[in-house]
Amino acid sequence: MQKTVLERIERLTEDVVSLVLRGDEGPLAPWEPGAHIDLELPNWLTRQYSLCGDPADLSAYRIAVRHDPLSRGGSEYVHLFLRPGRTLSVSLPRNHFPLRPAPEYLFVAGGIGITPIVPMLRAAVASGAAVTLAYAGRSRPFAEELVATYGDRVRLGRPDLAALAAEFPAAEVYCCGPASMVTEAEAVFPRVHTERFEPTRRTFGPDTAFEVVCARSGGTIAVPADESLLDALNHAGRAVPSACREGVCGSCEVAVLAGEPEHRDDIGAPDGRMYPCVSRALSPRLVLDV
Template sequence: MLGSRIDDDRGTATAGGHRKVPATPDVAELRVVRKTPVADGVLTLELAAPSGGRLRDWTPGAHVDLALPNGLTRQYSLCGDRWDPFTYRVGVLREPVGRGGSAFVHDELAVGDVVGVGGPRNNFPLVPSDSYLFVAGGIGITPLLPMVHQAELLGADWRLLYGGRRRASMAFLDDLAAYGDRVLVRPEEEFGLLDLAGFLGDPRPGVRLYSCGPAPLLAAMETVTAGWPRYALRTERFLAEERGAPVRTTPFEVELARTGVTVTVPPGVSVLDAVGEAGVEVLSSCRQGICGTCECGVLAGDPDHRDSLLDDEERAAGDTMYICVSRSRSDRLVLDL
């Protein structure tokens, strides 16, 4: 559901017609064991280890990187049962104007195919609270499904507002029906735009707000919650936020503390690419500053944060950065690489 790009051509053929993606230390090989339509234009993939072994644990809000057999890497939120140690489930929306990842999953990826799976990683964690309000738009329901399940298990007070263009295009309605009136399903064709102010009510302490969906929904959420306590609202985006020009328009140096190598990063070249050219490989995926894969510790210097993940407090701390998009304010950065 997150932003994505072409990484490299990892696809290879194997005997029997099943396609395979070689594993790397952070990428496991998992097999597609089920492919299920769940709404118009939406399907789920269930993935398991070919050996039947246990998968890595995950928490609500986590996503995985899928390295597809055609060489594309895409991020999808885990939306299955986190207590099932042997299966991951992700939901995939067919994007009519996408860059080929969702079309490949819908049209070509088959049960039995092997994909590379990186993670899970969680940039959208469910923090402890006695009360939650969840707002989903379209495929943005996927990271919120495990959250509402967790809130229910913990006995928290929670409600979910779920919008989409048409009821037929809204996935997981059967799953959500079990929660009764805690869930408000509001297709736009029946109800118009979501009544965010009416659903959220007046600002009050002790309530955590979680929202995932298209950019207009998240912008509206930020506007409506402007008077809420700081950090009450947490969001996850499909695409990176618009960024202005970098602070620096001149080259800067990056010292790699573990190797002692220093590289010069000129304008127009990412830190990720510059350190890669110096022989230091950093796992990356989206190259938009939204997936969190390329996070690096900052030991010295002043980063120019250009990601869509860190909040204001984390940016002010300056001790980590996403090197696919972020740059430097200072002449020199020292990274924990």
């Protein structure tokens, strides 16, 4: 973890604030557009936020937090109780939503989904690519800043995604926002990179028991049908870092050495990896590098 000091809080909209977290022990870890961090809050909660500042400035990270009316304690604490001067721990940046080189980009964002898009937009324009942003939502943080900087490259209002697909057939498409927008984008665009803030509702077969062999620490752990793999590892003393417990942040990634995992995450686990907070096993036994 990295130590930071909350330098300032800026209200962007009625329900969104921006936080600037300055490194407390020198430069912070480097990052690229699309990356996010885990923020440890003083009320013992850990939440994930996309970095929306300038990757060239490692003296501080910038994030934005929307006050969710159904908050489980994270956004509510940030909006009501967090004050400048507080020391906060943040993780090293992780990036499951990287910006790929392309001659043309179409960015589609909804509400707070703009946060990973802001540095992507800056990098894409700097690369000389053709760039368009379609930005929807009742609350649109950064909207004025983006229009002032990028002019008619920015389109505000609810987009017609089918029309955009026809208008930009060759563009590399990046979408982040409400689940309904992301689902529609995945159905409309032939090629689209997406990031979700909440898990997709999907149906899997019944949970069954399986075994996990811990290749590095030794021993075999029984994972019952009514317990997650993450909890079974933690209860057996093989602590695995975790944050969201919903398969969207990637903080609990472990290496699979043998066996067939059942991937239930929304990240798209790379070969030989899995996220034990939600994923289970299709084979009777997994061998993990823990």
